[in-house]
Amino acid sequence: MEMDTSPDSGGYGDSEDALFVAGVDYVSPWREAYEVAEELNAAMEALGIDVRLVRAVPHVGPRGEPVVWLRLEGARLAAWLLRGAAASPGARIVKFERTADESEGELRRGAA
Numbered sequence: 001m002e003m004d005t006s007p008d009s010g011g012y013g014d015s016e017d018a019l020f021v022a023g024v025d026y027v028s029p030w031r032e033a034y035e036v037a038e039e040l041n042a043a044m045e046a047l048g049i050d051v052r053l054v055r056a057v058p059h060v061g062p063r064g065e066p067v068v069w070l071r072l073e074g075a076r077l078a079a080w081l082l083r084g085a086a087a088s089p090g091a092r093i094v095k096f097e098r099t100a101d102e103s104e105g106e107l108r109r110g111a112a
Helices: 027-046 072-086
Strands: 057-060 064-069
Touching: 027 057, 027 064
Parallel strands: none
Antiparallel strands: 057 064
16 A cells, blocks of 8 residues: 555545445544544644644545544654653643543543
8 A cells, every 4th residue: 555645645645545435424534533633733723833834634534434644744743842741840641541442532541
């Protein structure tokens, strides 16, 4: 499976992303991905990040799973900022983990 890096793709996507499966709801997962992408974009903007540099984009995978994309440079900047925040004096780290009975996307707050 090769990544489509053509100018029209925006650098996103692969060959499976062009497949649609009959009976799979793609609209609801896209809406969910949109809400999460907007939440992430608002958080980045609140940190003073230019949304032209880091922009979360909603997407739906070929099996109808909600996905949020970041370009590599945006993901690297976000990771750098998160590492810096975690290393700040007084930073409180909270772990989130998935339990066996939770589906993908649902997380439980664990002990720090």
